Amino acid sequence: MDDDPYCWPGTECLRNLLDIRDAKELDKAEHELAGVRNAALTASTLPGAYDLAHLRRFHRFLFQDVYDWAGELRTVDIYKGEVGFCRAQDVDHRLEQLFGKLATRRLLVTLEWDSYVIAFATVYGELNAIHPFREGNGRTQRAFLRQFAAHAGWTVAWESLTRRDNDAACHRYLTTGKPHALIKLLAPAIAPRM
Numbered sequence: 044m045d046d047d048p049y050c051w052p053g054t055e056c057l058r059n060l061l062d063i064r065d066a067k068e069l070d071k072a073e074h075e076l077a078g079v080r081n082a083a084l085t086a087s088t089l090p091g092a093y094d095l096a097h098l099r100r101f102h103r104f105l106f107q108d109v110y111d112w113a114g115e116l117r118t119v120d121i122y123k124g125e126v127g128f129c130r131a132q133d134v135d136h137r138l139e140q141l142f143g144k145l146a147t148r149r150l151l152v153t154l155e156w157d158s159y160v161i162a163f164a165t166v167y168g169e170l171n172a173i174h175p176f177r178e179g180n181g182r183t184q185r186a187f188l189r190q191f192a193a194h195a196g197w198t199v200a201w202e203s204l205t206r207r208d209n210d211a212a213c214h215r216y217l218t219t220g221k222p223h224a225l226i227k228l229l230a231p232a233i234a235p236r237m
Contacts, residue, residue, distance in 0.1 A: 047119060049112070049177045057178055059109050069109075076108040077182055084186050093150050093191050094142045095135075102176050102183045110178070117177040126217055128174035137173045141166065152195045159197060160233050163188070164225035168216030193236055200232040 049057050056066040063069040089104060091097030103114025116134050120127060129137050145151065151162050167188060174180045185201050192199045212224035 060111055073109045077105045080105045081186055088190055095138045098187055101187045105183055106179050116175050129172060134173055134175050138175060141169050160230050161226055164222040164229050168222050168225050171213045172217045196236050198234050198236050203232050
């Protein structure tokens with residue numbers, strides 16, 4: 044990992060504001076600090092237009108205590124196992140395309156449940172496939188999409204999804220570009236907002 048500018052030299056530990064040099068220790072601290080920030084987001088909203096700048100604000104809010112690059116799009120390619128996410132050089136363009144489509148579709152506000160589930164699953168799959176940040180993508184996606192869904196009149200019970208099932212459905216989208224597994228996963232978790 045010597046070639047990863049996000050890591051301390053000679054380690055696989057991300058550079059951080061806490062000056063932690065052990066990846067496991069950093070993971071623990073990051074989850075605690077981002078967890079506190081996420082709880083604050085759950086109790087309120089982060090103003091924005093549900094666009095790229097808004098997504099970046101979510102990441103910045105969640106990880107500002109840990110990384111000086113929180114809220115910045117990644118500059119390196121990243122992989123999960125042997126499968127690569129969107130190339131770093133294409134991240135900005137792919138996000139602009141995604142958010143342009145959402146703006147055209149009025150942020151999915153007027154959709155009925157069945158259409159909303161399909162559209163939401165596709166947005167989630169695409170955001171995950173892009174993986175715009177060096178770290179913290181899943182937590183940022185869930186926080187952003189929780190508020191995005193509420194804006195359209197829906198709730199998403201992320202806590203009802205197992206990590207294994209979520210990862211498998213996201214991997215399926217990443218390798219096929221088709222949202223079927225995500226639709227099946229998310230349908231029971233999406234309900235009208237009360």
